[in-house]
Amino acid sequence: MMFLDQAKIHLKSGWGGDGCVSFRREKFIEYGGPNGGDGGKGGDIFFEAVPGLNTLIDFRYTQHFRAQRGAGGMGSDRHGAQGQPLVIQVPVGTQVLADDEERTLLADLTEAGQRVLFLKGGDGGKGNAHYKSSTNRAPRQFQKGFPGQEMSVWLRLKLLADVGLVGLPNAGKSSFLNAVTNASAKVGAYAFTTLKPQLGVVSFRNREFVMADIPGLIAGAADGAGIGDRFLGHIERCRLLLHLVDAGGEAPTAGYDIVRGELEAYGAGLEDKVEIVVLSKCDTATPQKIAAVSRAIERRTGLPPLVASAMTGEGMEAVLAAVLAEMRPGENAADKQTGWSPL
Structure with a gap:
């Protein structure tokens, strides 16, 4: 197996889903009102240290990582599903560094099983049911999903030895x-x-x-x-x-x-x-x-x-x-x- 102790990767957490504009429409029921659901939250990105790995060679061939986007809201007050989180497995002893001149240390995974939340997914947008009020009976406003976080980082492996x-x-x-x-x-x-x-x-x-x-x-x-x-x-x-x-x-x-x-x-x-x-x-x-x-x-x-x-x-x-x-x-x-x- 080829040994690699440094790698640069690009990360992007999931966008939040858009809110929905919808109105209740059922036979023989008047004044149904708004029932657009909220969008789901975008997926987070985690780093997890796992035993059995001792090289970063996998990140030479896969350099872009993107978490799943949250689903959009739907009618009948149905909220969108949350995006699945993305867990990036790295060897024990891996450091995550900012892509800047100082190479600022952002995370240090020194124990097997250690998991770090690195990028949060964007929040989902609100559906029109969220804007209903006594003076706004038929709102058509909705909220777009919020963008996820995005950044490039360096991974640096420092092997654990006594x-x-x-x-x-x-x-x-x-x-x-x-x-x-x-x-x-x-x-x-x-x-x-x-x-x-x-x-x-x-x-x-x-x-x-x-x-x-x-x-x-x-x-x-x-x-x-x-x-x-x-x-x-x-x-x-x-x-x-x-x-x-x-x-x-x-x-x-x-x-x-x-x-x-x-x-x-x-x-x-x-x-x-x-x-x-x-x-x-x-x-x-x-x-x-x-x-x-x-x-x-x-x-x-x-x-x-x-x-x-x-x-x-x-x-x-x-x-x-x-x-x-x-x-x-x-x-x-x-x-x-x-x-x-x-x-």
Whole structure:
């Protein structure tokens, strides 16, 4: 399934039905009087977050949504039927933004089953029976239905995860995700193997939590270099960040500084999140190099990094135990997203 995390759509709620002009006409009954009914209310538009969805790809092919119009009033004091509401189903974690320069946040659907009334349908018009009075016995006035609301909005998906994997390209994030979850992220010996966010559910010590892997960051990502920082929005909701540093790389500490700089440039509180630094691919580095890199990282963070290898399994349990210790019991995205399945 193709992953899409942004889409622009156009919405239009239903118009109200027109009121009716009608008079009672029955044999042997004089002075029947007006009996035109009111028009029905137009359909509302709702957004609803549903489990099981993790992409906005459906909105690439369907971009216009219109709720049903209310039916017009009829004679014999019959009111028009209300227009059926339109419920637009979106993945959990979807934000609805205004189509303006500021991209103002209009709605944020963070829980499965959450439903938001977004656009109200127009009210129905009054029939001529509504205008009957002691001085106006045969009114021919009626009211047209009121128009619905109309606007264009942007949908932006921010995946719900407890732990976000960050690091340079080819730092071993996809291998780590595959090793600890049921995901099957693409792995390759070249940069930018991951081109879209990947999710997986970690089951460890009778607990479950969701882990997200995003494409790697390089120097200048905040200015659009590489894939840029577009996908960093998917870890804004994460409880903590798992920062993977390639222990066997040419300049591991410089790579750590680059990623931290890009997180700070992006903002949105990412630089303040709890961070666990892991020296990945430890099977490709000598003990002397691992010790040197550990000392350098500790000078930057104040804590010694963990050491792990997704290929051999060394240190993986210690990393998951550290993650579990940082998370508050009973509060994780896997519990809230029942029915969720990874990409």
